Amino acid sequence: MSPPPQRQAVIVGVFTTIAIAILIGGILTIGDLNDTFTRKVQVSAVFDEVGGLQRGDNIWFSGVKVGVVTELRFQGDAQVVVEMKVDEAATEFIARDCQARVSSDGLIGSRIVVLYGGSAEAPRLEEGDELEVGVALSTDDIMRVFQENNENLLAITTDLKGISGDLAKGRGTLGRLLEDELMSTQVAETVTSLSLASEEARTMGASMSSFAGKLNREGTLPGDLVNDTTSYAALTRTVTSLEQAGARASTMVDGLATAVDDPLSPLGTLLRDRAAGADLKQTLEQVNQGSALLSEDLEALQHTFPLKGYFRRQARKAEKAEKAEKSKKSDETP
Amino acid sequence: MGAHDEVGRTVISTSIDRLALGVHDGAAFVGRFFKEVARPPYHLREIIHQCYEVGYRTLPLITLTGLITGIVFTKQSRPSLAAFGATSWLPSLITIALIRSLAPLITALICAGKVGSSIGAELGSMKVTEQVEAMEVSAINPFKYLVVTRTLATTLMVPALTLYCGVVGLFGSFLNVRGNEAASLASFLKSGFSTIGFLDLGSSVVKAAVYGFSVGIIACYHGLRATSGTQGVGRAATASVVMSMFVIFVEEVLIVQVNVWLRGYGL
Numbered sequence: 001m002s003p004p005p006q007r008q009a010v011i012v013g014v015f016t017t018i019a020i021a022i023l024i025g026g027i028l029t030i031g032d033l034n035d036t037f038t039r040k041v042q043v044s045a046v047f048d049e050v051g052g053l054q055r056g057d058n059i060w061f062s063g064v065k066v067g068v069v070t071e072l073r074f075q076g077d078a079q080v081v082v083e084m085k086v087d088e089a090a091t092e093f094i095a096r097d098c099q100a101r102v103s104s105d106g107l108i109g110s111r112i113v114v115l116y117g118g119s120a121e122a123p124r125l126e127e128g129d130e131l132e133v134g135v136a137l138s139t140d141d142i143m144r145v146f147q148e149n150n151e152n153l154l155a156i157t158t159d160l161k162g163i164s165g166d167l168a169k170g171r172g173t174l175g176r177l178l179e180d181e182l183m184s185t186q187v188a189e190t191v192t193s194l195s196l197a198s199e200e201a202r203t204m205g206a207s208m209s210s211f212a213g214k215l216n217r218e219g220t221l222p223g224d225l226v227n228d229t230t231s232y233a234a235l236t237r238t239v240t241s242l243e244q245a246g247a248r249a250s251t252m253v254d255g256l257a258t259a260v261d262d263p264l265s266p267l268g269t270l271l272r273d274r275a276a277g278a279d280l281k282q283t284l285e286q287v288n289q290g291s292a293l294l295s296e297d298l299e300a301l302q303h304t305f306p307l308k309g310y311f312r313r314q315a316r317k318a319e320k321a322e323k324a325e326k327s328k329k330s331d332e333t334p
Numbered sequence: 335m336g337a338h339d340e341v342g343r344t345v346i347s348t349s350i351d352r353l354a355l356g357v358h359d360g361a362a363f364v365g366r367f368f369k370e371v372a373r374p375p376y377h378l379r380e381i382i383h384q385c386y387e388v389g390y391r392t393l394p395l396i397t398l399t400g401l402i403t404g405i406v407f408t409k410q411s412r413p414s415l416a417a418f419g420a421t422s423w424l425p426s427l428i429t430i431a432l433i434r435s436l437a438p439l440i441t442a443l444i445c446a447g448k449v450g451s452s453i454g455a456e457l458g459s460m461k462v463t464e465q466v467e468a469m470e471v472s473a474i475n476p477f478k479y480l481v482v483t484r485t486l487a488t489t490l491m492v493p494a495l496t497l498y499c500g501v502v503g504l505f506g507s508f509l510n511v512r513g514n515e516a517a518s519l520a521s522f523l524k525s526g527f528s529t530i531g532f533l534d535l536g537s538s539v540v541k542a543a544v545y546g547f548s549v550g551i552i553a554c555y556h557g558l559r560a561t562s563g564t565q566g567v568g569r570a571a572t573a574s575v576v577m578s579m580f581v582i583f584v585e586e587v588l589i590v591q592v593n594v595w596l597r598g599y600g601l
Contacts, residue, residue, distance in 0.1 A: 005379055008386040015389050019494030022501055026527075026535050033528045056531070 040067065040085040045100040045113070045131040047080045053102050053111045059084050060105070061098075061115040066090035069113060084113060086125060095122040099134035363555050367485060370478050377483050384487030388449050389494055395444055400499035403440055404506025407431065412514070421515065422525070428507040429526030433534050434593075437500035438492075439586060442545030445492050446578035450553040453484050454574030457557025458567035466558065481558070485550035492546025493539045500538070533596060541589050548585060549578045 002008065031037050047053075050072065059067040067086035075081045086094065095118025103114045116134065166172050170179030177183055215222040224231040259265040260272075269276050302311050345351050408428055415421050457480055460466050469476040508522045517525075553574040560570035 002383070002386070005383065008390075009379075009382045011390050012382050012385040015393070016385075016490075016494060019497045022497040023535070023539065026497075027532065029523065029527045030530060030532060030535060033524060034531060036532070 034068070035065075035087055039088040041088050041091050041125060041127050042070070042083065042085055043125060043127075043129045043131055044081055044083050045133050046075060047082060047100075047102060047133055048078075049102075050080045050082060051102050051111060053082065053113065057111050057113065058105070059086060059113045059115060060103075061086075061090060061094055064090075066094070066115070082113065086115075091125040094125040095119055096125055096129055097122040098125070098131060100131040101134040359559075360555060363481075364551055366477060367482060367551060370475070370482050371486065373478075375478070377479055380479060380483040381486055384484050385491050387452075388445065388484075388487045389491035392445060392448055392491075392495060393498070395448060396441060396495050396499050397502050399440055399444055400437070400502035401506040403436060403499075404428065404432065404503035404508075405510050407436070407503075408507040408510040412510075424511055424515075425507070425517070425522045425526035426529040429504060430529055430534070432500050432503045432507070433530055433538050435586070435590075437503060438496045438538050438542040438545060439582070441492055441496040441499045441542060442549065442582045443579060445488065445495065445546065446549045446582060447575055449488060450549045450574040450578045451571040453488075453550065453553035454557045454560075455567055455571040457484075457554055458560030458570035459564075461558055461560045461570075462563050462566055476558075481551070481554040484554055485547060488546040488550030488553075489543050490546070492549065493542040496538060496542035533593065537589065537593050537596075541586070544585055544589065545582050548581045552578045552581060 003011075053069060053072065055069055055071060057069045058065045059069065067084055067090070069082055070085050071081075071083035073081050073083075082100075084100075094115060098115050098118030101114050101116070103112055104110070105112050115131070167175045167178055170176055177187065214220075216226060217223045218227065225235070256267070259267040262268045263272050270280065301307055346354075408424060411424060411427055412421060415423055415427070457466075460480070466476045466480070469479065504523075504526065508517075508519060511517050511522055512519075556570045556573045556577065560566040562569075
């Protein structure tokens with residue numbers, strides 16, 4: 001049962017409108033994504049080889065799509081002229097002396113033209129400019145690097161094969177280690193010794209820790225040195241005083257040395273002048289002789305009047321004091 | 335008209351004569367359509383009614399088919415791309431496939447099956463019940479009223495259904511991509527539409543219009559040539575579907591060649 005014609009017309013109208021909306025939406029989306037409705041600048045570059053670049057491939061600048069390839073044609077000696085349309089808004093950031101190279105947007109991706117480089121002082125890209133062509137890393141170059149890596153890998157695996165063969169046959173230090181039972185036993189013993197040594201080191205460490213704990217105890221000299229700030233300050237002052245005294249002693253010794261070295265100084269004269277030494281020796285002998293004579297004279301003077309009585313009284317006092325001392329000692333003895 | 339000359343003799347062979355006469359009759363039928371379409375009266379109400387029958391009534395079937403196509407095609411393509419670590423190319427692949435080929439083709443084949451058989455059977459039954467002759471007697475041009483309106487409706491509605499099928503198919507594909515890669519709709523559409531151009535979208539719409547015209551005109555042709563009662567009606571419906579599908583595939587090959595040729599000129 002069909003609805004009335006009026007309703008059918010409305011439904012068909014809505015249906016058609018939606019379809020047209022989808023079509024317009026698709027056109028706008030494609031136009032937006034392909035920058036169809038943006039103003040563009042036509043530039044070109046001449047390549048020796050484009051590596052499968054096609055019309056419609058993208059142009060990237062700093063990783064951003066800024067245009068498309070519009071035409072490819074041969075020129076001169078089998079060179080390829082690539083015509084490109086670059087978004088006018090992007091040319092503000094692209095220098096005229098930038099370079100173009102053919103690249104890929106992935107390992108198996110589409111070919112692209114990459115614009116790179118360019119100096120800040122150079123004028124901006126303009127309509128009709130011809131870009132310099134940079135060196136591109138082609139798939140062949142990549143394969144060549146892969147081939148070199150393969151050869152290196154082969155050499156490494158060959159070496160490893162030889163090493164593993166030697167190991168299996170017991171050649172070399174590692175091979176003997178693997179194959180020689182005696183050596184393996186020695187290694188095991190060494191490891192055991194190392195284990196014991198490490199155990200002893202651990203014990204020693206524990207003892208050192210205990211000892212350090214005791215040293216750090218309060219009341220002991222090291223403890224006070226470590227913890228008591230007053231003692232440490234006093235010790236510091238003492239050391240400072242010692243240093244000063246040492247410095248003064250050093251200065252004095254230096255002065256003495258200077259005096260000794262100076263033949264005109266008294267000490268230098270005494271130490272270095274032989275004639276002065278002889279005179280001094282003679283003087284001392286004369287003094288000794290004089291003092292001996294003076295002693296005889298004084299002895300004689302003790303036995304002469306009026307000093308004779310005085311010395312007798314002194315002798316009696318000393319005798320009395322000696323007797324009193326002896327009697328006191330005898331009383332104290334049981 | 336049989337496969338014989340005026341005196342009933344075979345010209346080349348029975349089958350070749352029949353094929354040649356069929357091509358001649360078909361070409362004359364198409365030529366008559368283009369003559370009649372520009373002449374009034376236009377039977378606008380009948381055209382809208384046929385648009386309703388062809389477009390709106392086919393919408394649920396197209397929705398379901400488009401959605402399933404999008405999901406299944408994405409699901410089937412994923413392992414192949416995953417082998418190269420290129421599952422990020424799924425939106426591009428699906429969009430190219432749907433817009434360039436799948437959406438018009440699926441829509442046209444469904445319309446050939448549903449609308450073509452319907453038109454063939456309807457016109458066939460009118461023919462065997464002599465309603466067509468009755469219209470002529472009533473001073474109504476049956477070609478104008480029956481053929482032009484239906485063919486115009488299929489020609490207009492199949493492109494609309496194709497666009498709708500494309501959108502639904504992309505949505506189905508997005509559901510699958512979203513389920514696996516957690517991609518947003520915006521990034522999916524951007525990735526998909528960045529790989530197609532105006533030529534793809536335009537050729538898809540034009541292609542759908544050609545398919546729609548073929549379905550309509552072939553169904554009407556076989557319907558109006560129905561004979562021998564109800565059996566003839568059945569044969570007309572079947573012939574409409576088979577011939578429409580065959581012609582659609584032939585046209586697909588030709589249009590793809592034209593597309594490739596146009597693409598070579600940077601379009």
